[in-house]
Amino acid sequence: MLPSLNSIASRLRLRQLRLLIALDEHGSLHKAAELMAITQPGATKSLHEIETTLGATLFVRSSQGLQPNDLGRCVIRYARLILSDLAHLREDMLGILKGQGGRLSIGVIMGAVPLLMRAVTQLRQTQPELSIHIVEDTSARLLALLDQGRLDVAICRPSVSSQPGTYVRLAEQSESLSVVVHPDHPLTRISAHSLAELTGYRWVVYPSHMPMRITLEQAFREADLEFPPYPIETASTFMTLSLLQEDPLLLAVMPKEVAQFSEQFGMVRSLPIPLRRTEPYSLVARQNAELTAPARMLVEEVRQVMRLVEG
Known part of the structure; x- marks a missing residue:
């Protein structure tokens, strides 16, 4: 015992x-x-x-x-x-004593990575001695880390929690989706404009019950089409991009900002397929939790980036 x-x-x-x-x-x-x-x-x-x-x-x-x-x-x-937490404690104490620096732990879902990237870049310009730890994962897992005190804040969807009221939403951002393919995919040469033109191809999709999967399933139902059979399911951005490079005939759905970022490097092409926006994601913290100074500064940077995106 x-x-x-x-x-x-x-x-x-x-x-x-x-x-x-x-x-x-x-x-x-x-x-x-x-x-x-x-x-x-x-x-x-x-x-x-x-x-x-x-x-x-x-x-x-x-x-x-x-x-x-x-x-x-x-x-x-x-x-x-435990020993890692002690090291983080020392970093935070040094930051407080010096009036800057310290440590910040952030969680983020895939669709918000470009937004967070810009916010973190701006924050580092004024806080170069700040140690930043970023975790990319699903909303459910990020909320669990937030509950455990492993994250200061997270950019995710608190609605997936059985108790969404235990979190405070500090900022909110809508999210558009894009259907993407490898640049050499045949559909890039025929300018497909509807889901009906995509039948017959294999897909990389998000796991069941995730917002982007739900939005895609709804789009197929509204078009009176069968959802693509035998898809590859993953919540990983890197895995999705890697699969598209490995098999140029695959199709995938990803957040519009991530698709645009990937297009800059010639990794994907977006198809002009209209899809509904998914449920907005939020910058959240634990209810009644006192945010650290670095976390408060990040909140302001994220809000500023969100205003620029909406503008």
């Missing part, structure tokens, strides 16, 4: 977490002890104390040395997160 949280918190030491990471990286008590500048008996004793504190064996001996078991890998993962 695992000890209580209070028991673990009162007995576990940061130095012990560092030892676990060293053991994972080197697979040897001797090498881990050298790295930690302690004796091998000291490292053995420390590992025993950790396992006693957690009430579980974390490593097993093998021909490759000490190897973490399932519980060990779990503990090591959190050890890395």
Whole structure:
């Protein structure tokens, strides 16, 4: 039976977490002890104390040395997160003491990447010592990271949450979609203007229940067309672009701004197929959460970029 949280918190030491990471990286008590500048008996004793504190064996001996078991890998993962958070804490404290800099963690969905890119570029011009961590993912995953305190703000759709009222919307932006193909796709030579002209081709689409997938499905229903069978599903921008390069006969849907950005580099061509706008995305934070100074500055930059886009 695992000890209580209070028991673990009162007995576990940061130095012990560092030892676990060293053991994972080197697979040897001797090498881990050298790295930690302690004796091998000291490292053995420390590992025993950790396992006693957690009430579980974390490593097993093998021909490759000490190897973490399932519980060990779990503990090591959190050890890395704890030490990483301490490093971020120090960065934030330095930023506060110096009146600038610090750390900012931002989440973003694919369609808002160009917007965030411009906002971050502007922010860096006035805050060159600011450390910025950006996570691109789906709205659901970004909101989960926001709930855990891993993100300061996120640009996503809070409506996917079962409790959207737990977030405050700091800014909002509408989103248009584009049907895109490889520049050598046959449809670029016949100027297709309707979904009916796209039948017979394979598609790369967003996973089910995501806003862009829902919008595309609705467009096919309104045109009285069957939704493309056997599509490739992915929420990754890079994967979508890579698939289009690998198979020039594929079609895909992506946010208009992302499509325009990709067109600049000759990666795709947009087809003049009219699609409805998807649900707007928002810059959100946790309700009643006090934003850091860097987060507040980012909010202003994002709002400014949004005004330029709408203008």
